[in-house]
Amino acid sequence: MHSKVIIIGSGPAGHTAAIYAARAELKPVLFEGMMAGGVAPGGQLTTTTEVENFPGFPAGITGSELTDKLREQSARFGTDIITETITRVDLSARPFKLWREGADGDNDKPDTCDALIVATGATAKRLHIAGEDTYWQRGMSACAVCDGAAPIFRNKPLVVIGGGDSACEEATFLTKYASHVYIAVRRDVFRASTIMAKRAINNPKITVLWNTHVIEAKGDGKVLTHVVLQDAKTRETRNLDVSGLFYAIGHTPNTAFLAGQLDSDDTGYLLVKPGSTLTNIRGVFAAGDVHDKHYRQAITAAGSGCMAALDAEKYLEELEAEEQEQSAGKL
Template structure:
C-alpha cells in the first residue's frame, strides 16, 4: 500500500466527540486528521430534532449540527479523510491504521468511533424511527409531554428510561418478554413503586403501528409469548431500550475493554490502556450517551493528547542533548 498519510494526531470518528477533539487539537497546532467511517457524523446524523444542545433556543436538526461542527473543525485546520479502517496496530509508535483507501501513521490516536443502539429489527420499527420510535428517552422524551408512551426492554437502561419518562408522561408502559427484570434490585423497587408505570410481562412487540397525516406512531401490536395472543397498546412514543453496540471490534485484544465491550479509560481522563491512545464519546461512555457529553470528552481527549505529545517531544529533546 503506497498511499501513506502521517500525522501527529489522528482522530478516528466524526461525531460530536471526534469533531470536538479535532477543533481543540487544531487550535493547539496539532494539525489533526479526522478519519470518517461508514457513518460520518455518528448518531446525530440520524437524529432529526435536537432540542437540548446548549446555545440554541429553537429546535435544530442533528445533521445540521454535525455539519457546523465539521465546518468549524476544518476552518481551524483539521484535515477530513473518508475511509473505512479495517486494521489497527497500537503495539508501537507511530500507530498504524490501514483502510480501504490508504495507510495512516499517527504519533497519537483519539478513538471516537461511538456506539449504535440495538433495535428490534422490525420493518415497521425502521419505518417509524423519528415518527414515534426512539432509542433514547433522554433525547426525545420531552417531545411526548402528557402522552402515553412505552419502553421496550428489561435491563437497567429500560428501567431507567421508564422512570425518566415519568417526568413527561403520566402513563408509561414497560414491555418485557420475560416474567422478571434483569435490572438492579434498587431500580426495580423504584419502578414497582411508581404509580405512573405499568408492566406488560411475557410480551414482545411485533408491529409498530402508524396513523394520521403526517404519519406518526399510534400504537404497538404486542404478542404474549406464552399464549400467542396479540393485543394493541395505544401509545404515541415507543422507546427501544435493549442496549448498545460500542464500535470497538478493531481494538479487541489490543486495548482494554470492559465487560460490555466499551473502551476502558483511566478515571478522570480519556487515557486508554496504551499510552498515546485516547478514547472519547459513546465508545467509552455507556451511561450518559448524549451529544453534549460526547463533545465534552472530545475536548478532554484533545487536551490529553496534546499533553502526551508535548511530554514525548520534551523527552526526545532531552535525550538528544
C-alpha cells in the same frame, strides 16, 4: 499519510477533539467513517430528531443540523476530514498504523500517527421489528433522555422495550412528559436491580407488560400510532395505542476494529485512567460514548473530546521533549 494526530469518529467527541487539536496547530486528520456501525457520519446524534438540551441552542436543533455545524467548525480550523472507515489498527509500536476499509491486508500502506484519539461511540441496539424502517425518528427512538421531551411525545402514551436498569430508568424519566408509560418485558421478571424495578412497578404512571414482545410498529404513514404486542406464552397478539416507542436494550461500543488491543470492560467499553482520556497504551486516547456507558449525552461526549485533545497535545509535547533529549545524548 503520516499525521501528528488522527481522530477516528465524527460525533460530538470526535469533532470537539478535532476543533481543539486544530486550534493547537496539530493539523489533525479525522476519519468520519462511511456508515460505520450502520450509522451515517456523525454517529448516534444523526439518529436523534430534536436536540433541546445542548447549550447554545435555546430553540432546539435537530441532531443532523448539530452534526453539520460541528463538522463545519472542525473544517474551519483546518481539520482534514476523510469520509472513510478505519477497519484495522496496529498499536503495538509508534507510529501507530491504521488501515482504511478495503485495504488489502498488509500490502496496502497504512496511515500512521503519533497520537490516536478513538471516538467511535456506541451503537444503540435495535430489534428491527416490522415497521421500524418507516417510523424510526417518527415515533421510535433509542434515547429517552435525548428525545423524550419532544412535542410528539408530550402527554401521549409511550412504550419502552427492555427489562434492565436502563428500561426502568428511561420509563421513569418519560413519566415527566408522557400521559402513561408501558414497559414491555419479554420475561416475567425484570433483570434490573431490585430498587430500580420497585421504583418502576410502584410508579402510578407506569404499567409493566410481562411476557410481552413488541413485534410491529404501525401508524398513519407519517407518525407512529400503535404497536402490535405478542404474548410470549400464548403467542396471542393485540394492539396497543402509543405515540412513541423507545428501545432500552443496551448499546454496543464500536471497538471491534481494535481487536482487543486496548483494555476494555466485559461489555467492550474502553477503560481510561480516572479523570483523563488515557488508555492503557501511551499515546492512545478514548473520548465519548466509546468509554462512557453511563451518561451517553452529546454534551458529555463533547467534553471528553476536549479532554482527549488536551491530553494528546500534552503527550506530543512530552514526546518531542524526549526525542530532543535522546538526540542530545547521542551528540
